[in-house]
Amino acid sequence: MNKRVLFGTLIAGAxxxxxxxxxxxxxxxxxxxLSGPTAFVGKxxxxxxxxxxxxxxxxxxxxxxxxxxxxxxxxxxxxQAIASYKKWVSRKNMVAMQGWGTADTxxxxxxxxxxxxxxxxxxxxxxxxxxTGKNPKTKKPAPYNYFYGAxxxxxxxxxxxxxxxxxxxxxxxxxxxxxxxxxxxxxxNAPKEACAEYAGELGFEVMPPIVVSMKPGDFKAQCLSLKxxxxxxxYIANLGGSxxxxxxSCGTVGTDVQFMSNIWGGDKPIFEAAGAGxxxxxxxxxxxxxxxDAPGMTLVRDISKVSDPSGTEFxxxxxxxxxxxxxxxKEAMEWAKANxxxxxxNIKQGMYARENWVPKGLEGVCLPANWTAEDHRxxxxxxxxxxxxxxxxxxxxxxxxxxxPRRDDWLGY
Amino acid sequence: MSTVSxxxxxxxxxxxxxxxxxxxxxxxxxxxxxxxxxxxLAPFILDAYFLTLGIQVAYLGIAALGxxxxxxxxxxxxxxxxxxxxxxxxxxxxxxxxxxxxxxxxIPLAGYMTMIVxxxxxxxxxxxxxxxxxxxxxxxxxILEDFFARADWFTGGSYGAAAxxxxxxxxxxxxxxxxxxxxxxxxVTMYLWGTNLxxxxxxxxxxxxxxxxxxxxxxxxxxxxxxxxxxxxxxxxAGIGGALYGHYLGFVSAEGFTILMSIQFLAMxxxxxxxxxxxxxxxxxxxxMLPEMLEGIVGLxxxxxxxxxxxxxxxxxxxxxxxIGLVIILFLIFEPxxxxxxxxxxxxYWKFYPFSY
Numbered sequence: 056m057n058k059r060v061l062f063g064t065l066i067a068g069a070x071x072x073x074x075x076x077x078x079x080x081x082x083x084x085x086x087x088x089l090s091g092p093t094a095f096v097g098k099x100x101x102x103x104x105x106x107x108x109x110x111x112x113x114x115x116x117x118x119x120x121x122x123x124x125x126x127x128x129x130x131x132x133x134x135q136a137i138a139s140y141k142k143w144v145s146r147k148n149m150v151a152m153q154g155w156g157t158a159d160t161x162x163x164x165x166x167x168x169x170x171x172x173x174x175x176x177x178x179x180x181x182x183x184x185x186x187t188g189k190n191p192k193t194k195k196p197a198p199y200n201y202f203y204g205a206x207x208x209x210x211x212x213x214x215x216x217x218x219x220x221x222x223x224x225x226x227x228x229x230x231x232x233x234x235x236x237x238x239x240x241x242x243x244n245a246p247k248e249a250c251a252e253y254a255g256e257l258g259f260e261v262m263p264p265i266v267v268s269m270k271p272g273d274f275k276a277q278c279l280s281l282k283x284x285x286x287x288x289x290y291i292a293n294l295g296g297s298x299x300x301x302x303x304s305c306g307t308v309g310t311d312v313q314f315m316s317n318i319w320g321g322d323k324p325i326f327e328a329a330g331a332g333x334x335x336x337x338x339x340x341x342x343x344x345x346x347x348d349a350p351g352m353t354l355v356r357d358i359s360k361v362s363d364p365s366g367t368e369f370x371x372x373x374x375x376x377x378x379x380x381x382x383x384x385k386e387a388m389e390w391a392k393a394n395x396x397x398x399x400x401n402i403k404q405g406m407y408a409r410e411n412w413v414p415k416g417l418e419g420v421c422l423p424a425n426w427t428a429e430d431h432r433x434x435x436x437x438x439x440x441x442x443x444x445x446x447x448x449x450x451x452x453x454x455x456x457x458x459x460p461r462r463d464d465w466l467g468y
Numbered sequence: 469m470s471t472v473s474x475x476x477x478x479x480x481x482x483x484x485x486x487x488x489x490x491x492x493x494x495x496x497x498x499x500x501x502x503x504x505x506x507x508x509l510a511p512f513i514l515d516a517y518f519l520t521l522g523i524q525v526a527y528l529g530i531a532a533l534g535x536x537x538x539x540x541x542x543x544x545x546x547x548x549x550x551x552x553x554x555x556x557x558x559x560x561x562x563x564x565x566x567x568x569x570x571x572x573x574x575i576p577l578a579g580y581m582t583m584i585v586x587x588x589x590x591x592x593x594x595x596x597x598x599x600x601x602x603x604x605x606x607x608x609x610x611i612l613e614d615f616f617a618r619a620d621w622f623t624g625g626s627y628g629a630a631a632x633x634x635x636x637x638x639x640x641x642x643x644x645x646x647x648x649x650x651x652x653x654x655x656v657t658m659y660l661w662g663t664n665l666x667x668x669x670x671x672x673x674x675x676x677x678x679x680x681x682x683x684x685x686x687x688x689x690x691x692x693x694x695x696x697x698x699x700x701x702x703x704x705x706a707g708i709g710g711a712l713y714g715h716y717l718g719f720v721s722a723e724g725f726t727i728l729m730s731i732q733f734l735a736m737x738x739x740x741x742x743x744x745x746x747x748x749x750x751x752x753x754x755x756x757m758l759p760e761m762l763e764g765i766v767g768l769x770x771x772x773x774x775x776x777x778x779x780x781x782x783x784x785x786x787x788x789x790x791x792i793g794l795v796i797i798l799f800l801i802f803e804p805x806x807x808x809x810x811x812x813x814x815x816x817y818w819k820f821y822p823f824s825y
Contacts, residue, residue, distance in 0.1 A: 086778055089782055089785040089786075090785045090788075090789050098782070108661075109642075125767070127763065128788070130785075130789060132759075133723075133724045134524050134528075134756070135759055135763075137520055137523060137524075137717075138517065138520055138524070138760060139763075141516045141517045141644070144516060144518060145515040145516035145517050146515060157721065158721060158723040158724055161628055161719050161721045161723075162717050162719065162721070162724070164718065164719050165718030165719060166718075169642060169643070182627050194624050194627050194628060194629060194630050194721055195628075195630040195718070239614055239617045239618065240617060240626075240627065240722075240723070241627075241721055241722050241723050242626075242628040242723070243619065244617060244625065244626030245626055245627075247626070272536050292732035360571040377491060439547040448728075
C-alpha cells in the first residue's frame with residue numbers, strides 16, 4: 056500500500072473512531088459549592104448529584120450512551136461558574152447542567168436559554184418557574200431552568216396553610232401573627248412578599264420582618280423583638296449555622312413561637328447542633344429521610360455506595376433531593392435519545408413528555424412531577440415534618456402533606 | 469523619540485511633550501496597536517471559554533483601574549468598590565428598563581450615576597483618612613448591599629433586574645464573540661483615558677495629594693476637591709465595569725456584590741502594582757487566571773486513577789482555595805510592588821544584559 060494512502064486511512068480511521076466515541080457519550084456539567092459559604096448544605100446536595108451521575112454511567116448510562124460528567128467546586132463565585140459553564144459548552148458540547156445556588160443560576164439564565172442547555176438547579180426561587188414571562192411580574196423568563204421541589208414561595212405558602220390549620224386545631228382565638236425571619240439578602244427574601252401575601256389571605260396578621268444575619272451569631276436581641284411582637288408563627292428563611300444560633304438564642308430568651316423553616320433550614324445535623332432548644336420544629340421536605348422505608352430508597356442506598364462502598368454513611372434529605380434532580384434529567388435525556396437525539400432542546404421537550412412523573416426505581420422517593428412548556432412548577436406538593444431533639448434521640452415525623460393550587464398569579468412569583 | 473528599541477537606554481527626553489508622552493517610544497506605540505489588532509482577531513481563533521475569561525478581565529480590569537486611581541494614585545482607601553461595581557450594573561439596567569434609553573448610552577450614564585453615589589460616600593474623605601476612611605467606605609458597602617435588596621423600584625429587590633444586551637443599529641451583542649468587541653473597546657478607551665488622566669493637572673494633583681498632602685496644599689492644591697474627585701473618578705470606572713458585567717450576563721442579582729468582591733479588587737491592584745495603570749490590568753489578569761489554572765491542575769489530578777474518590781476531590785477543593793490565599797501572601801512577601809514592577813525589572817534586565825547595573 057502506498058504510504059500516503061496508508062497514512063490517510065489511519066487518520067480517517069482515527070477520526071471516525073473519535074466521532075463514534077463522541078456519539079456514544081454525552082457530557083453533563085456539575086457546579087457544586089464544596090468549600091464556599093453555602094457548603095454546609097451544598098456538599099450534601101452535590102454528593103447526591105455526583106453519586107447519582109456516577110451510578111447512571113456505571114449502570115447502562117442513558118440507554119447505552121455513556122454519561123460523562125465533571126464536578127467543579129466554584130465556591131459560590133459567579134465568575135468561576137460562568138467560566139466553567141463556557142468551558143463545558145464550547146469544549147465538551149454540554150447537553151445539560153446540574154447547578155447549585157441562586158447566584159450562579161441567575162447569572163446563567165440568559166446564556167443557557169441561548170445555548171439551549173437545560174439547567175437543574177437547587178435554587179428554588181419562585182421566579183425561575185415562569186418559562187415564558189406570562190406573569191407580568193416576571194422580570195426575566197427562564198425557559199431552560201428546572202428544579203426538583205416546590206419553589207421557596209410555594210414551600211412557605213404550604214407552611215402558612217399548615218399554620219392556619221394548626222391555629223384552628225389549637226382553638227386559637229383572633230388573628231394569629233406571622234413573622235418572616237431572615238437576612239436581607241436575595242435568598243431569604245425570595246419568598247418574603249409572596250408568603251406574606253398568602254398569610255394575609257388566610258387571615259394572619261403579618262408582622263414586620265425581623266432581620267437576622269446569615270452568619271451565625273448571638274441573636275438574643277432579634278429573639279426579644281420576636282417575643283415582644285407576640286408572634287405565633289415565625290418562618291426562618293436562613294440556613295445552617297444561622298438557624299442553629301437563632302434557635303439557641305430564642306431558647307435562652309424564652310420566646311414562645313412556633314418556628315417553621317424553609318427547605319434548607321431543617322435537617323438532622325441542624326437538630327443535633329441546636330440540641331435541646333429544638334421543640335416541635337416544622338420544616339418542609341420533598342423526599343423521605345435516610346432511615347425511611349420507601350420502595351425507591353433501595354436505589355438511593357445503592358447510589359450512595361458509589362462514594363461510600365460500606366453503605367454506613369448517613370445521608371441528609373438534601374442528598375436524596377440531589378438524586379431526584381439527576382434522575383429527572385436522566386429520564387428526560389432518555390426521552391430525547393428516543394426522539395431525535397440527546398440535545399438540550401430535546402431534553403427540554405423530554406421534561407414535558409409525561410404527567411405525574413416519578414423516575415423509574417425512585418417510587419416513594421421523588422414526588423410525582425408535572426412540567427409544562429408554560430409552567431415550570433414541577434412540584435406543587437409539600438410534605439411537612441416536625442422535628443424534636445428529645446435528649447439526643449432526634450425524632451422526625453410527618454405532620455401533613457399540602458398540595459397547593461397552580462394559581463396563575465403565583466407563576467414566577 | 470526613539471524608534472528602534474522598546475525602551476531607550478538613558479533618558480533622552482528634551483522637551484515637556486516627550487516627558488508627557490503616553491508611549492515611551494514609537495516601538496511601544498506600534499506594539500500596542502498591533503496587540504489591539506491581534507485581539508480583534510481573537511473571536512475567530514479562541515473559543516467561548518477563553519473569550520469569557522477575556523471579557524471578565526475587561527470588566528473587572530476597568531473597575532480595578534478605578535480603584536487603583538483612588539488607592540494607588542491618590543492614597544485614599546476604599547472597601548466599598550464591589551458595591552459601586554454593583555450599583556453601576558443596576559443603574560444601567562434601571563436606565564434602560566425604566567426610560568428605554570439604548571444600552572449603549574446607559575453604560576456611560578450608569579458610570580456618571582455611580583460617580584455621584586461614590587462622591588456622596590466619598591465626602592467624608594475630605595476630613596478623614598487611613599483606617600477611618602476605610603471604615604467609612606465599609607459602611608458604603610453595607611448600605612449599598614442593603615439598598616440593593618430593598619429598593620424594588622431600582623434593583624428589582626431580591627428578584628434582581630433584567631439587563632438586555634448592548635444593541636447598535638439593531639444588532640445585538642449577545643454572544644461572547646460579539647461582546648468581546650464591546651469589552652475590548654471599553655477596556656482600551658478606559659485605560660487610555662486613565663493613562664491620560666495621570667498626565668494632566670488633575671492626575672498630578674492626585675499624586676501630590678498621595679505623596680505629601682501638606683506640601684500639596686501649600687502648592688495650592690485644593691485637598692478636599694481632589695480627594696472627592698478621586699472618589700468620583702474611581703466610582704465612575706467601577707460603574708462602567710459593573711454596567712458591562714450586567715449587560716454581559718443579561719441579569720443582575722444583588723448576591724454577587726459583597727465585601728469579598730471589594731477585597732478581590734484590592735487584591736488585584738496590590739498584586740498588579742499600586743499606582744500603575746498597567747499594573748491594574750496585570751493584577752486583574754492574574755486574579756482571573758489563577759483560579760482557572762488551579763482548577764485545571766485539580767482536574768488533572770482528579771483524572772488520575774487514584775483521584776476518583778470523593779474524599780480526594782473534596783480535599784482538592786479546599787486545597788485550591790488555600791492555594792489562592794497562599795499565592796497572594798507570597799506576592800506580598802516577595803513582590804510587594806506588584807507585577808508592574810517585576811515587568812519593569814524584566815525589561816531592564818534585557819536592556820542591560822549582560823551587565824547587571
